[in-house]
Amino acid sequence: MANYRAPLDDMSFLIDEVLDAGTQLGQLPAFAELGVGSELTSALLSEAAKLAGDVFSPLRRVADQQPASCSDGKVSITPGYAEALQQLGQGGWLGITADPAYQGQGLPELYGTAASEMWNSADMALALAPILSSGAALTIAAHGTEEQKQRYLPKMHSGEWSGTMNLTEAGAGSDLGVMQARAVPEGDHYRLYGQKIFITWGDHEACDNIIHLVLAKLPDAPEGSRGISLFIVPKYLVNADGSLAERNDVFPVSCEHKLGIHGSPTCVMAFGESEGAIGYLLGEENRGLACMFTMMNEARLKIGLQGLSIGQGAYQQALEYARERVQGGVPIVQHPDVRRMLLTMKSLIEAMRALLYSESLTLDLAHSGPEADRPAQQARIDLMIPIIKGWLTEVGQELASLGLQVHGGMGYIEETGAAQYLRDVRISAIYEGTNGIQAADLVSRKLGRDSGATMAKVLAAVAATVAELAQSDNDSLLAVGRALSATLEQFQGSTEQLLKALQENPDIALGSSFDYMMQAGYLLGGWQLARAAQVAQQRLAEGADNDFYRQKLATMSFYAEQILPRCAGHAGAVATAAGMLHQYPEDWL
Structure with a gap:
């Protein structure tokens, strides 16, 4: 099985010729000095493709067979993962679309989407780490004080620190209004107590610190979702000069045993098992859910992207197998039903990519386009996000299943790796709503x-x-x-x-x-x-x-x-x- 190869021709065609990013974005003040156009597209996509094909892709099968594990309050991750994430950070990829004032690259979301597609195709479990981290950073950027931005964002964008979001609790599911996690005021900070489940990349040693964003309720908060606040809870407390202080009272209890994405440490996280986890209010009291939706909308776009990414990976492997597997004296790619499956995969992938890239451009225009046009662009992307998250992930499952079917009986055998695509993508229709x-x-x-x-x-x-x-x-x-x-x-x-x-x-x-x-x-x-x-x-x-x-x-x-x-x-x-x-x-x- 060959390593993942990025479909650079289709990506570049959409960005440069169909969407005309050079005209649509290159002349906007936010991007005018970046040289948005075909040269930037080619250079950026080529470098991201190398990272996806040479670094991420070889780890996909390793991670499936050597998953993350938790013991004595510490998570061990797949061999090679830490080094891959460090390369991601060193290349500036974690802050690719972030504000340059906080060490981001300031590139359009359209380019960030294309890069993220490649990484998720190559190894979805590994690519979840930058998705969560960039989402947490975006939330701090949107709702944090200037001091919070200066303290956390540069090191999150550089990859020295990562980020998570902590919403779900046992028995609560998507009904966040009944959560039990609580936050008690104490001077200029709060003490948090409670447990969260399903925390993606909740703990690891691949970077120096982890910045948890945690939903909890203050004493005497209003009932239901109106009484939820959002807190920054670092794994290691941060001194005024930016150096790390003592370990905070937040620890992983376990890693979930999952159907797929085995390399991603999905943790049960405990806050305040002893003296209470120190946290800092992000945004206004009792407005935490509104703040967290900044991160959730970003995440939903990227989770939709995973349906496309897995479909592309599954198609690539299925096509390679169909060209090599001979049955009836000819490669099975010539069999009519195999042709039907491959064409179904190819056409849906290209439709998914075209829709996703088009709406990534909408997101850029909503954030950085002409002031008078931004409300309409924001209304459009708000409408499109549930379609992108829902339709792309439903279709992604179909494509992964078709990829397995093209392999016939060998697809059902784990050694081919075809089944992993189906197991990995199945979560995409469930998480983030x-x-x-x-x-x-x-x-x-x-x-x-x-x-x-x-x-x-x-x-x-x-x-x-x-x-x-x-x-x-x-x-x-x-x-x-x-x-x-x-x-x-x-x-x-x-x-x-x-x-x-x-x-x-x-x-x-x-x-x-x-x-x-x-x-x-x-x-x-x-x-x-x-x-x-x-x-x-x-x-x-x-x-x-x-x-x-x-x-x-x-x-x-x-x-x-x-x-x-x-x-x-x-x-x-x-x-x-x-x-x-x-x-009924x-x-x-």
């Missing part, structure tokens, strides 16, 4: 809060692309346009039905929210794939003699023929949500 929660958020909050106005703007952009396709002189694009037009009409009908259901019976709307989320993903992924196909056709019309562009057109045609019809099934389920799904008696289940 299950996909049912993402679907409910999409419909009840993001769609409902403005009566569908933001979704209407997105669909107007889809309609504009459909109109352009209808004017094409290319038969393939004309056919794609017809398929996309019919799918758009179906989705507009689903949207109208759900907006009505939200007013009349929200339970019916929630019952069909998952199908609506999936319908949205397939439509919007197809839209972005069609935009890419338009650019490819334009390059060919200009005289380019490049099979890559011909592949883009062919892949979009396959997607329109074989994948877009899935939307009709989801539309049908949305249309009948008031039927037996809603009426609970005690008959």
Whole structure:
């Protein structure tokens, strides 16, 4: 099994030609001095690809077989992991999109997304460490005092320190309002007591310190989620000059034994088992959940990315196997059903990447674009995040399963490594809010809060692309346009039905929210794939003699023929949500 090889051609094509990052971002004040454009894209992606292929990828199978473990309040991680994370920090990758005022690189999120895709394809368990650390740093940057930013961020961006988020407690799950962790005021700090579970990269010795962000309740706090505050709780306390002081009262109790991502130390963390863990308020009292959502939204984008990343890794291995495995006198890549599976994987991967990169650009525009445009861009990315997290991770599971299926019986044998992709990606539909929660958020909050106005703007952009396709002189694009037009009409009908259901019976709307989320993903992924196909056709019309562009057109045609019809099934389920799904008696289940 060869090491992971980054699909640099498709990544560069999307960033430079389809999204035109040099124009969209390069002229913004925040990025004007960075030289955003094809030269930066090529240099950055090439270096990230080397790290993914040469450093991360060889550790994927090692970590699966030599998982993280916990003993006597200390976590041991997979051999090679510490060195890989140190290389990540030394290369400036941990602060790639962070503020240069705090030792970040200040690059657009679009580039950070591309780099993170490669690392997650190469070894998802290892890539979780920078995802959590950058999310914690982002939360401190958004809500911390200047003193807190100066104290923690430079060393988190350099990789000398890492970060975590501590939300979940045993018996609470996603219902954070019933948490038991408490924080007691003591002078200029607080003492924290309680346990948290499922803490990704909760403890390790790969860096000098770990900055935990912990949700807890103050004495006499309001009931439910309105009474939650957020605290910075360092593994080692930090002196005024930035040097490390004594060990804080926070320790790992155990590492979870998991289905996949074995190399990632998922810890039960104990705070205040003796004198109380010292913590510092981040943001305002009783506003912790709002602060933590800064990190959670960042994490949800990156978890969605994991569905794409694992799909790419699984596809790469399946394609390699299909070209080598001979059956019936020919490589199985020539067998029609294997061809179906591989084309399904390829087309969905390219649609997922196109959607993810497009919305990473939206995130950049929301943060750094023209001031007057930022609210609309923020509304769009808020709408898109549950779709990206939910649809990409659901499809990622399908792709990992197809990759295993291409291997036949050998896929079911652990030695091939095909099964690991399926085991690793399965968590992505669960953590950072299950996909049912993402679907409910999409419909009840993001769609409902403005009566569908933001979704209407997105669909107007889809309609504009459909109109352009209808004017094409290319038969393939004309056919794609017809398929996309019919799918758009179906989705507009689903949207109208759900907006009505939200007013009349929200339970019916929630019952069909998952199908609506999936319908949205397939439509919007197809839209972005069609935009890419338009650019490819334009390059060919200009005289380019490049099979890559011909592949883009062919892949979009396959997607329109074989994948877009899935939307009709989801539309049908949305249309009948008031039927037996809603009426079935609970005690008959």
